[in-house]
Amino acid sequence: MNMESMTEGKKETFSPEDSCTGGGSVFAVQSEILRRFKDVYELFPGSFSIMNAGGKLIAWNRYMRDVIIGRPEGEMSDVDGMRAIHPDDRDFVMQQFSAVISLGADKTGEARVLVGGGPEYTWRAITGRKIEVDGEPCVLAIGIDITERQRLESLQALHLRMLELAEASSIEELVRIALDEAEQMTGSAIGFCTFITEELNNEPVQVWSTNASNHFRHAGMGEAGHPILRLSHLWDDVIKTKQLVIHNDYPSLRKRSGLPVGHDMVIRALVIPLMKSGEVTAIFGICNKAAAYTEADAGTASRIADCLWGIVTRKLAEQSEQRMQEQLQQSQKIELLGQLAGGIAHDFNNMLSVTLGYTEILLESIPETHPFFEGLEAIRRSTERSANLTSQLLSFARKQLRQMQVINVNEEVAVMLPILKSALGESIQCNCKPAIDAVRVWMDPTQFDQILTNLCLNARDAIGHSGTITIATGVKHVETSDIRSGFPCLLPGIYVSISVTDTGTGIKAHDLPHIFEPFYTTKEVGEGSGLGLSTVYGIARQNNGCVECWTEAGSGSSFTVYLPRYAKQESTTADTTPELHGKTTGSTILVVEDEPDILQLVTRFLENQGHRVLTAEDAETALAMVRDRQLPLKLLVSDVVLPGMNGVDMNQELRKEIPDLKTLFMSGYAPERIRQHGAFEEGVNFIQKPFAMKAFLKLIHDILEN
The missing domain is CATH 3.30.450.40 (GAF domain)
Structure with a gap:
């Protein structure tokens, strides 16, 4: 390849020389000729420069001068061309530069080049070729802006x-x-x-x-x-x-x-x-x-x-x-678990009914000095505790009806305290600070136990290894102004407060708005269902109360449940419950129960009280018995769930024959479908298995007398 130029009327030829090291072609040129060709490379649409082996500029175009270097023409001589390269890319460019000088090989690469000395830069594709200027090795570099690409x-x-x-x-x-x-x-x-x-x-x-x-x-x-x-x-x-x-x-x-x-x-x-x-x-x-x-x-x-x-x-x-899928699966799992728990509790309650019933009958028939009395009393207490466990299972399974009654909060906490201490473990201390004032509420005792248990277990998990849980009760007077100021309860009035305070880790700020949401949990997968606090919140709202939370990261938490205080005075009349060994007025009672041991227990007990008792193990037998004999029935005592027709439907059929028939339902659990038949509307008599025989006798007496 030849490059020709006219200089002072002479034709000069620039011929390539073979590089002894790189095997390529090296152009030899004189600096005087470069100056004469300046008008040509000024027009190049990009940066054009020639640097000697030391990196100093010996030739450049306008773009290189004005845009890249940013100096006037008079200051361009001996400018260090490497200073125009971004510091992070300078080592790479110098390596390529050295390769061109030593090997004579063309090199093309991409690097950031400072604009006007920096700190702004553009990305450029730079091609370098070795040439000789006045016999000295140099690098001719051409750069194209590739910033957008x-x-x-x-x-x-x-x-x-x-x-x-x-x-x-x-x-x-x-x-x-x-x-x-x-x-x-x-x-x-x-x-x-x-x-x-x-x-x-x-x-x-x-x-x-x-x-x-x-x-x-x-x-x-x-x-x-x-x-x-x-x-x-x-x-x-x-x-x-x-x-x-x-x-x-x-x-x-x-x-x-x-x-x-x-x-x-x-x-x-x-x-x-x-x-x-x-x-x-x-x-x-x-x-x-x-x-x-x-x-x-x-x-x-x-x-x-x-x-x-x-x-x-x-x-x-x-x-x-x-999360929705997980919640659905969790809900289905809980529903299946609830059905299993409900079934187990129902069967277990039937067995406990027999144990508790006969134990109470035996205790009534022997004096306290009898050598068997203490043993029988221990059996009764153990059976009642077992019955409490099944009650919690039924509550979890959502198969239990609310049985509203007046609860003395301090007494209920005292009863629950030994059970809670056992569940919390030896490393966690549980204290109780009861209120001095009367603290009574109107609610289902099982729901109260749920509130206390869930809050304490939640506090235990927040504490971890060792710490203190304090249960306190009190009275809170809520004014309309308090509600306007943000108090969580919806109505003014007097509330009983039950607070559970722990020395745990506290609740993080971003978790706090979600703590009462169902399925929301900060625990590891498999360690919590996220239903504990939502259950507490739901029970409080169901009973016209509310829940308040105080927490500080690293300093523990305190949950306070407010429930409306029961204002009515307690009855001072004497207990009219008949003794088990006494006799009540004789009536004809039909007992329908598919569990033989319970049927025998109830029959013997009612006969002992002077009643005439007829028995049947299913609804069809009971209906046939009444229709055939035209019996003067006063009372039907029936299990809710029976083989074939259930007790509710049987009761409706019997009332067609005996309109003034009174009814007492009993069950180990109450299926949701029973509500649809109106069996447990206000005024319907129901007793939960297992039941104390005194309570059973009082209920029978009240039904027959009223």
């Missing part, structure tokens, strides 16, 4: 990378990847993403770039100790306008009265709102670029934020669907 390739690579990582990575990890890329592509020093709403569920509400996190750690404050940006008013303008905002002179903004304590100074900021359903859900920001943020930076950061938010919202939707 590089930006698009980086964004595409980021998108593909995040798509690949989306399934296996947490939202926090994905956000940090996007922040790191936004920092790198814009030359920023800080990257952050803070969520305005509880969009991240159990994820952190604020995420920092790797660079920012490392800075916090080196500063000794830690990322967790850094101020939460959403708690300040730094970005109110972004939230209000819902538009991208650039602040290139942040300190001069008057409305910025100052950053939170511990926050680095912000010089420049570019902040992007992330939207969902027309509202700002999070803000994505980069700060402290060395130069002013440009529209190009805004476009780059917006593309990264859009890429991130598309993946995050899809992941959040998937997580939400997964």
Whole structure:
């Protein structure tokens, strides 16, 4: 290849010389000829430069001078061309430069080149070729701006990378990847993403770039100790306008009265709102670029934020669907477990009924000095405790009717305390501080026990290994002004308070709004159903009360349940319950029970009281007996669940024959379908198995007498 030029009327030829090391071609040229060709390479649409082996510029075009170096023509001689390369890419370019000089091989690469001395830069594809100028080895370099191409390739690579990582990575990890890329592509020093709403569920509400996190750690404050940006008013303008905002002179903004304590100074900021359903859900920001943020930076950061938010919202939707599936499965599991518990409790109650009934009859028939008396009394107490366990099973299975009665709260807590201490374990101390005033409520005792048990077990889990739980009762006068000020109960009045306070870890701020939600739990998978506090809340509301929570991270929690105080005076009349060995007026009673031992127990007991007792093991037999004999029945005592026709339907058929027939239902549990038949509306008599014989006798007496 020949290059020709006319110089002073002479034709000079520049011929290539074979390189002894690189096997390529090296052009030899004189510096005088380069000067004469300056008008030619001035027109080159990019940077053109020639540097000697030391990296000094000996030739350049206007683009190189004005855009890259940023100096006047008179200051260009002997400028170090390597100073125009971005510091992070300088070693790479110098290696390529040395290879061109020593090997004579053409080299092409991509690097960031500073604009006007920096800190702004552009990406350029640079091709270097060895030439000789005045016999000295030099490198001719040509650069083409590829910033836009590089930006698009980086964004595409980021998108593909995040798509690949989306399934296996947490939202926090994905956000940090996007922040790191936004920092790198814009030359920023800080990257952050803070969520305005509880969009991240159990994820952190604020995420920092790797660079920012490392800075916090080196500063000794830690990322967790850094101020939460959403708690300040730094970005109110972004939230209000819902538009991208650039602040290139942040300190001069008057409305910025100052950053939170511990926050680095912000010089420049570019902040992007992330939207969902027309509202700002999070803000994505980069700060402290060395130069002013440009529209190009805004476009780059917006593309990264859009890429991130598309993946995050899809992941959040998937997580939400997964939680719904898990809740459905959990609900189905609980329902199946409830059915199993209800069935077990029903059968167990039948057995306990026989044990408790005969034990009470024996205790009534022997004096307290009898050698068997203490043993029988122990059997009775043990049976009653077993009955309490089955009562809790039935409550869990939602198969138990509310049996409302007046409860002395202090007495009920005292009864529950030994059971609770056993459940809490030896390492946890349980104290009780009862109220001095009368604290009585009108509710189902089983529900009260549920409240106390759930709160104590929840406190135990919060404590962990060792600590203290304090149960306190009291009276709270709630005024209308209290409710207006945010007190959780809906009506003014006098309430009985039951509080359970622990010395545990407390509740984190982002968990606190969700603690009463069904299935919400901070425990590991398999360690909690998330139904304990929601059950407490539901029972309190069902009984016209409310629940209040106080907590402080690291200092424990206190849950207080408020229930309306029972205002009526307790009856002072004497107990009219007949003794078991006494006789009541004789009546004809039909007992229908499919469990033979219970049928025999009830029959013997009622006959002992002077009643005429007819028995049947199913509804069909009972109906046939009544229709055939035309008996003067006064009372039907029937199990609810019977083979074939149930006790409710049988009762309705018998009333067609005997309209004034009185009825007492008994059952180990009460199926939901019974409610649909109206069996347990107000005024219907019902006794839960197992029952004390005195209570059974009193109920029989009251029904027959009234």
